[in-house]
Amino acid sequence: xxxxxxxxxxxxxxxxxxxxxxxxxVVRVDEGxxxxxxxxAEKLGERGANYLATYVSDEVESAFVRSHDGDFDPNPDxxxxxxxxxxxxxxxxxxxxxxxxxxxxxxxxxxxxKSRTEIKARTMDTDWVSTMHPxxxxxxxxxxxxxxxxxxxxxxxxxxxxxxxxxxxxxKDLIDEGSxxxxxxxxxxxxxxxxxxxxxxxxASVAYDSHNLPxxxxxxxxxxxxxxxxxxxxxxxxxxxIRDVHLTxxxxxxxxxxxxxxxxxxxxxxxxxEGAKRLGELGIGMNRGxxxxxxxxxxxxxxxxxxxxxxxxxxxxxxxEGQQGNQSAVHVDMITDMSxxxxxxxxxxxxQRDGTFRWEEGFEE
Amino acid sequence: xxxxxxxxxxxxxxxxxxxxxxxxxVVRVDEGxxxxxxxxAEKLGERGANYLATYVSDEVESAFVRSHDGDFDPNPDxxxxxxxxxxxxxxxxxxxxxxxxxxxxxxxxxxxxKSRTEIKARTMDTDWVSTMHPxxxxxxxxxxxxxxxxxxxxxxxxxxxxxxxxxxxxxKDLIDEGSxxxxxxxxxxxxxxxxxxxxxxxxASVAYDSHNLPxxxxxxxxxxxxxxxxxxxxxxxxxxxIRDVHLTxxxxxxxxxxxxxxxxxxxxxxxxxEGAKRLGELGIGMNRGxxxxxxxxxxxxxxxxxxxxxxxxxxxxxxxEGQQGNQSAVHVDMITDMSxxxxxxxxxxxxQRDGTFRWEEGFEE
Numbered sequence: 001x002x003x004x005x006x007x008x009x010x011x012x013x014x015x016x017x018x019x020x021x022x023x024x025x026v027v028r029v030d031e032g033x034x035x036x037x038x039x040x041a042e043k044l045g046e047r048g049a050n051y052l053a054t055y056v057s058d059e060v061e062s063a064f065v066r067s068h069d070g071d072f073d074p075n076p077d078x079x080x081x082x083x084x085x086x087x088x089x090x091x092x093x094x095x096x097x098x099x100x101x102x103x104x105x106x107x108x109x110x111x112x113x114k115s116r117t118e119i120k121a122r123t124m125d126t127d128w129v130s131t132m133h134p135x136x137x138x139x140x141x142x143x144x145x146x147x148x149x150x151x152x153x154x155x156x157x158x159x160x161x162x163x164x165x166x167x168x169x170x171x172k173d174l175i176d177e178g179s180x181x182x183x184x185x186x187x188x189x190x191x192x193x194x195x196x197x198x199x200x201x202x203x204a205s206v207a208y209d210s211h212n213l214p215x216x217x218x219x220x221x222x223x224x225x226x227x228x229x230x231x232x233x234x235x236x237x238x239x240x241x242i243r244d245v246h247l248t249x250x251x252x253x254x255x256x257x258x259x260x261x262x263x264x265x266x267x268x269x270x271x272x273x274e275g276a277k278r279l280g281e282l283g284i285g286m287n288r289g290x291x292x293x294x295x296x297x298x299x300x301x302x303x304x305x306x307x308x309x310x311x312x313x314x315x316x317x318x319x320x321e322g323q324q325g326n327q328s329a330v331h332v333d334m335i336t337d338m339s340x341x342x343x344x345x346x347x348x349x350x351x352q353r354d355g356t357f358r359w360e361e362g363f364e365e
Numbered sequence: 366x367x368x369x370x371x372x373x374x375x376x377x378x379x380x381x382x383x384x385x386x387x388x389x390x391v392v393r394v395d396e397g398x399x400x401x402x403x404x405x406a407e408k409l410g411e412r413g414a415n416y417l418a419t420y421v422s423d424e425v426e427s428a429f430v431r432s433h434d435g436d437f438d439p440n441p442d443x444x445x446x447x448x449x450x451x452x453x454x455x456x457x458x459x460x461x462x463x464x465x466x467x468x469x470x471x472x473x474x475x476x477x478x479k480s481r482t483e484i485k486a487r488t489m490d491t492d493w494v495s496t497m498h499p500x501x502x503x504x505x506x507x508x509x510x511x512x513x514x515x516x517x518x519x520x521x522x523x524x525x526x527x528x529x530x531x532x533x534x535x536x537k538d539l540i541d542e543g544s545x546x547x548x549x550x551x552x553x554x555x556x557x558x559x560x561x562x563x564x565x566x567x568x569a570s571v572a573y574d575s576h577n578l579p580x581x582x583x584x585x586x587x588x589x590x591x592x593x594x595x596x597x598x599x600x601x602x603x604x605x606x607i608r609d610v611h612l613t614x615x616x617x618x619x620x621x622x623x624x625x626x627x628x629x630x631x632x633x634x635x636x637x638x639e640g641a642k643r644l645g646e647l648g649i650g651m652n653r654g655x656x657x658x659x660x661x662x663x664x665x666x667x668x669x670x671x672x673x674x675x676x677x678x679x680x681x682x683x684x685x686e687g688q689q690g691n692q693s694a695v696h697v698d699m700i701t702d703m704s705x706x707x708x709x710x711x712x713x714x715x716x717q718r719d720g721t722f723r724w725e726e727g728f729e730e
Contacts, residue, residue: 037422050443067408077389
């Protein structure tokens with residue numbers, strides 16, 4: 001077995017999920033995640049935890065959802081009680097075909113998802129972590145060979161997370177103390193208020209309230225956005241390709257938009273509801289193990305030298321206790337490359353120029 | 366997909382488990398059972414049941430059990446509560462390597478098994494059914510090609526179970542009303558008392574208190590065994606090959622034994638405890654879809670033209686209410702071929718001769 005699989009399992013169990021003796025750990029095993037499941041089980045045994053593996057298959061789920069009349073029992077007790085008694089849920093994502101759910105009618109899919117709201121909430125109440133085991137299907141989706149893709153995934157996952165968390169703490173401090181962020185690059189000059197907002201140091205560990213492995217971003221919930229921004233990183237949203245997006249903000253709201261590709265899909269997103277035209281997130285990618293875009297938001301938005309903005313729902317962890325951020329049914333991330341001819345300022349001070357942070361070697365004021 | 370997989374799923378869900386709308390169904394998916402899991406999920410969707418798939422992997426379990434210090438938490442709540450809230454448990458057995466557990470120390474394996482006693486009992490409280498999806502590993506174990514093995518498995522599973530159940534009812538009636546069974550063949554003349562014992566019509570359905578698919582046997586719990594018996598069908602018990610067993614009974618107890626191969630393993634079984642030298646089961650194979658021995662007790666003991674006897678524990682379902690049958694830590698089935706030069710009598714009346722039952726064409730009194 002690839003030694004990196006064992007290392008991945010160790011990062012997941014120890015750094016990310018902080019599994020302790022006696023923890024009840026649900027391991028959600030995707031169709032292609034067998035080898036990682038073996039490595040995770042070995043680590044859980046070493047830690048003296050208990051495991052229960054569930055089988056997560058798009059093909060099995062699709063067969064069930066498609067043949068059902070659509071009147072799904074809400075949150076069946078057997079799954080709910082399992083989760084209520086679980087301490088940790090580890091999702092090992094590893095599809096064998098990223099298009100497997102294609103044949104399921106959207107109506108049934110939505111009804112099934114809705115019937116599982118409480119199950120989702122109980123999962124979120126645990127120390128859950130979602131990660132990815134590289135498969136040929138994901139490599140294909142990224143347009144890469146399998147070996148090359150595995151290198152890509154493990155470079156992103158097998159970081160020195162402790163020192164990355166320390167570095168990200170610098171950025172969190174700047175945001176926590178700052179009032180305004182400004183992004184400047186080609187066809188972009190955008191200001192956002194971050195007054196009274198806190199940042200999340202997303203260091204791929206439940207200890208940092210961060211639930212994805214890999215992670216490596218610092219994010220907050222901005223408001224009062226003004227100006228224009230250009231997103232040059234292509235994305236796929238609900239199956240639709242969207243590329244070269246321009247947004248213009250006035251008084252916090254998108255007043256003009258365009259896209260080279262997928263303008264209709266972009267319009268659908270922005271007109272979903274009131275909050276869909278306002279920003280819910282400003283995220284700063286700081287994982288330098290990710291060196292290219294692979295059309296997967298799990299990786300793309302964490303890439304060093306990128307900034308992403310999401311229209312829609314804000315995370316309450318970025319707001320002062322008791323306050324509510326932007327509300328919306330959507331939360332759609334869009335990414336802009338900050339590696340060249342660009343700068344990010346906080347309260348007029350340049351904190352990143354051409355992809356280099358102010359505490360890094362080579363930074364030019 | 367092989368159409369027989371969909372037919373298998375239908376027999377399993379409808380005939381065997383009697384799944385109804387709203388049932389909470391745990392589907393235990395072995396490493397190699399993906400295709401059957403898809404077909405079962407489709408049927409469960411059609412019936413309006415709920416499903417939760419668990420992943421059963423000898424490799425995952427071995428990694429966990431081997432790395433654990435052996436002090437396993439007994440019956441963790443998250444798994445117990447899932448089973449307590451389940452109506453049905455379907456086990457889809459499909460190994461990719463029948464030797465996968467080989468490297469786990471027996472001590473750890475036994476401790477893990479013991480820690481799950483209550484989990485096993487809760488599973489048994491549901492309408493559970495265990496079946497097998499053919500894999501190359503099982504074909505290899507049977508000494509057969511994969512295509513040939515699939516034919517073998519589906520011939521055993523895709524029966525007209527309703528009419529087989531009717532036919533088996535004849536045998537059950539004979540045993541329920543009879544007092545003594547006698548088996549006569551080469552090196553065999555054995556009598557057993559079945560006075561006050563009832564037979565189970567094991568028709569592969571929870572409606573018949575029968576939990577294996579395939580099934581197709583009628584069994585009871587005999588006592589006061591006298592005489593000698595020759596088991597000419599080879600078997601593997603706990604990894605040990607045992608062949609050509611001769612047992613001699615006096616006053617219900619084995620007083621003399623021999624085996625051409627595996628005599629030591631046979632002795633280990635018979636000397637386990639007091640009850641290990643007494644019979645716990647007399648079973649009559651009646652599934653004519655099984656036409657050869659494959660060294661798998663799930664199939665071998667159900668084969669038409671065979672009779673099996675188990676030393677050790679008796680099933681309480683064969684005894685009058687409140688009475689206890691033979692007690693033992695073991696229950697080991699041994700099979701004898703009744704297809705030629707043989708007869709089975711009940712109270713002196715021949716009920717099967719040379720493999721033909723008295724209600725079948727060609728039967729000779």
